[in-house]
Amino acid sequence: MSKEKAHHLMVVPDDGIEPLLQALHAANKAIDIKMFQFTEPRLIEEVIAAHRRGVAVRVMLNPSRFTGEHDNDEAFDLFKKAEVPVKDTNPQFPITHEKSMVIDHRIAYVMSLNWAPKYFGETRDYALITMDPVEVKEVEACFDADWKRTEFTPSQKSSLIWSVGKSRDEVISFIREAKESLYIQHEKYVDVPVIEALVEAKVKRNLTIEAMALPVHSLRDFYRLEGIAGLRLLADLDIHVRKLHGIHLHAKLIIADEKKALLSSFNFYPKCFNERRELGIRFEDPELIDRLVSIFKKDWANSKKIDISDEGIEADLKKHEKKLKLQQAAKADKK
Secondary structure: OOOOOOEEEEEEOOOOOHHHHHHHHHOOOEEEEEEOOEOOHHHHHHHHHHHHOOOEEEEEEOOOOOOOOOOOHHHHHHHHHOOOOEEEOOOOOOOEOOOEEEEOOOEEEEEOOOEOHHHHOOEEEEEEEEOOHHHHHHHHHHHHHHHHOOOOOOOOOOOEEEEOOOHHHHHHHHHHHOOOEEEEEOOOEOOHHHHHHHHHHHHOOOOEEEEEOOOHHHOOHHHHHHHHHHHHHHHHOOOEEEEEOOOEEOOOEEEEOOOEEEEEOOOEOHHHHHOOEEEEEEEOOHHHHHHHHHHHHHHHHOEEEOOOOHHHHHHHHHHHHHHHHHHHHHHHHHO
């Protein structure tokens, strides 16, 4: 009998929503979900169905974004009405950006994707599914601590990476350990120590660095200037930065030397490292890394260089503003 693999990979939009629906449907003992944004009706229904068939379900939802939006109010109310145990995430953290799930005390999901409709058809995202007992136990221990509002102390030798904690140090160490190449899919490049680590990797070690980022119009106003500055610094060092074409980049992924990966919920943004509950994981499973490299190279071939000149940024913003107005007008016409 072959040994069961410790890790599996979920890729969206390629794999769709079915793996999550099937996992929830197959649960027979317990489901713990901690989510930044949860609005996908099919997943809400499947969680409620699990509760009704006797599965011990617990759900924690981030109560609001720091910009004030309350994405999860409807899901919270639906769970309450169905008598599913549901709480706001731990108030110790102003934002819980972690996206995780533990099923039957034996399977844990570490995800970059939110559980909202667009993340299953419009974004590039990933989930690492682990059946490693040590990793599963640690994700579950953090859930229990946040549920009970008690302190959680991560293992010192874990493959899991937690914020608030050593997440920034772990990212920098991962970058510094690379010997030949770094492939990166991250929304924005704002955190100075992480940018410095990338600069060092390029200038002193001459690594091949291929990075994808969001186009400037997708950056929120309050960190747009910092995001542009980070992109320009990388470009000045001939670190190629591109925007993914035809699909929205939401992933938080680094691949080193085509041999190991770091997948997380956290962006290269100070608040993600310093204030928020976040979760990432390192892994080296050859089959999974091969798939990630293949996807990255396909995405790279289907990407375009970000024009970060003043003229290019202005054109990008104007084009997006015009497109947004057309979309809003079309919605108004339908009403």
